[in-house]
Amino acid sequence: MQARTAATSGDDFDQLARDAVYRAMFTRRDVRSHFVADDLDDGVLARLLTAAHHAPSVGYMQPWNFIVIRDAARRRQVRDLFLAAREQELPAIEAERQALYRKLKLEGICESALNLCITCDRQRSKNSPLGRWHNPEMDLYSTVCAVQNFWLAARAEGVGVGWVSIIETEALKRLLSIPEHVTPIAYLCVGRVSEFAPRPDLEAHGWGKRLPLPELVMSETFCGAGEAPLKSAIAALENGRSRDQSAVVEAADQAALGESQREPPKEPSALSRSSLNFDEASASRRSQSGFGTWPSMVSK
Numbered sequence: 001m002q003a004r005t006a007a008t009s010g011d012d013f014d015q016l017a018r019d020a021v022y023r024a025m026f027t028r029r030d031v032r033s034h035f036v037a038d039d040l041d042d043g044v045l046a047r048l049l050t051a052a053h054h055a056p057s058v059g060y061m062q063p064w065n066f067i068v069i070r071d072a073a074r075r076r077q078v079r080d081l082f083l084a085a086r087e088q089e090l091p092a093i094e095a096e097r098q099a100l101y102r103k104l105k106l107e108g109i110c111e112s113a114l115n116l117c118i119t120c121d122r123q124r125s126k127n128s129p130l131g132r133w134h135n136p137e138m139d140l141y142s143t144v145c146a147v148q149n150f151w152l153a154a155r156a157e158g159v160g161v162g163w164v165s166i167i168e169t170e171a172l173k174r175l176l177s178i179p180e181h182v183t184p185i186a187y188l189c190v191g192r193v194s195e196f197a198p199r200p201d202l203e204a205h206g207w208g209k210r211l212p213l214p215e216l217v218m219s220e221t222f223c224g225a226g227e228a229p230l231k232s233a234i235a236a237l238e239n240g241r242s243r244d245q246s247a248v249v250e251a252a253d254q255a256a257l258g259e260s261q262r263e264p265p266k267e268p269s270a271l272s273r274s275s276l277n278f279d280e281a282s283a284s285r286r287s288q289s290g291f292g293t294w295p296s297m298v299s300k
């Protein structure tokens with residue numbers, strides 16, 4: 001990575017701030033199984049929504065709305081929509097993966113503190129479609145940026161988020177009285193969690209693996225093989241990160257094994273395994289070995 005030459009505007013992130021941003025990205029998880037019963041404080045929810053509202057949007061359109069859903073009966077109805085949609089999706093899954101698909105937990109609609117539907121109002125800038133005349137779908141992408149802001153801010157606040165897309169859109173619109181010109185983009189389960197898993201659930205269950213980034217980077221055109229030095233730099237980072245991650249996964253597995261061999265605690269702590277995430281494990285090894293975490297190394 002090239003040395004930084006000059007401060008740009010005097011508000012550069014220092015190393016701690018950079019680490020925190022990367023930490024939120026690398027330890028964010030889609031959460032379905034680890035919600036705890038605690039309510040989510042309105043002050044925290046306000047911060048998450050404000051983060052979402054500061055997402056970029058085409059033509060500064062800000063096409064989003066945020067429907068906060070707490071009512072248990074309504075949530076059960078949404079869950080019924082999920083169950084029906086999952087049955088409809090099942091035949092499209094390869095035959096040999098259908099049993100695993102059925103076992104996967106793919107939502108936390110009723111267990112989470114609340115649900116949030118983030119929508120896109122497709123008519124919000126209908127008279128001045130700056131940036132959308134050729135590409136009208138840019139409003140949808142803008143709303144996805146708001147979802148990601150919400151998700152990362154939630155991770156930083158220790159709040160879990162799980163995205164449920166296995167729902168028939170028109171049925172959801174009817175249930176939530178969403179008008180015709182508004183598209184639901186994300187149905188999210190949101191709440192305090194007992195832990196953030198060290199790797200994606202679908203990876204842990206053998207459904208998929210993270211693709212090697214060097215193979216996804218091209219040069220100049222879609223056919224370009226990619227710049228060799230850049231690919232090597234990425235590969236070096238990936239190797240460091242996957243070593244960190246394996247150590248965390250191993251630590252989590254060891255902890256789980258230890259727990260199963262020990263007497264069950266009288267009052268299990270909801271946060272008992274929350275420290276087993278990428279940062280704390282790697283930070284502890286860093287202090288033992290003198291090496292930096294991935295984010296520290298990247299800026300050197």
Ligand SMILES: Cc1cc2nc3c(=O)[nH]c(=O)nc-3n(C[C@H](O)[C@H](O)[C@H](O)COP(=O)(O)O)c2cc1C
Nearest residue numbers: 028029030032105106107163164165166200201202
């Ligand atoms: C657009 C979108 C839709 C998703 N829909 C679902 C879903 O219906 N059910 C589910 O369990 N996870 C869903 N996910 C979560 C992905 O499975 C998850 O992001 C992926 O496995 C990687 O895991 P991670 O988010 O923990 O890194 C969705 C994610 C995105 C971005």
